[in-house]
Amino acid sequence: MSEVTDLTVIEIKPEQAPVLYVAGGLDAYLEQIRQAVNEVPDLSTKKGRDRVASLAAQVSRSKTAIEKPGREYLKRLKEAVRPAEAEIKRFVDACDELRDATRRPLTEWEAEQERIKAEEAMNALHAEALEMNIKFDQELAAKFEADHEMALLMNKDFDRDREEQRRLAEQARREHEERIKREAAEQARRDAEAKHKAEIEAAAR
Structure with missing residues (x-):
């Protein structure tokens, strides 16, 4: 735009707030501001540069002129809903307390059931x-008894083997003595016969 214009001073009255501060309610003001600054000053001149600074400042003033009453409107809205928020909170807290008190017997019963269940599980594990x-002790005792019986059997076998060796040794000794006696008797008989033969031969001469 070649024509130099300034933004009209924006003023928002409290009664306008409910219809302006809604979705899209400020579009008209935003378009007005855009149109007001829709120019290209000559930056090569001081006047042009001053104009750019002035336009930017006008945008800031317009923003403040709309934002400030909007913030005040929000503050009034928050103050207006504060009692409702407090009452809702009081109601919710009271209902929560009533709910917990109502359920407390069931909660305690459930906790007791869980305790009983845990105790039964522990008793089952203990049993x-x-x-x-007991089974381990029985198996250990059975193994000890089996080992003991095996040792006794091994001792019996050892004693039997030892007795058999002693008997065989005694038998061998007796047989040896008898063989010596037989050999001695046989030798004595031969000696006697030889002596008798010699005596006969001597008498014959």
Whole structure:
């Protein structure tokens, strides 16, 4: 735009707030500001540069003129809903307390059931462990008894073998003595015969 224009001073009254500060409610003001600054000053001159600075400042003033009453409107809205928020919170807290108090017997019953279940599980584990210990002791005792019986059998076999060796040795000794006696008797008989033969021969001469 070649014509130099300035933004009209924007003023928003409190009664306008409900219809302006809604979705799209400020589009008209935004378009007005865009049109007001839709020019290209000559930056080669001081006047042009001053004009750019002035336009930017006008945008800032227009923004403040719309934002400030909007913030005040929001503040009033928040103050207006604060009692409702407090009452809703009080109601919710009271209902939560009532809910918890109503459910407390069930909660305590459920907790007791869980405790009983846990105790039964622990007792079952204890009984199982005790049964395993008894079984282990029985198996250990059976193994000890079997080992003891095996040792006794091995001792019996050892004693039997030793007795058999002693018997065989005694038999061999007796047989040896008898053989010596037989050999001695046989030798004595031969000696006697030889002596008798010699005596006969001597008498014949």
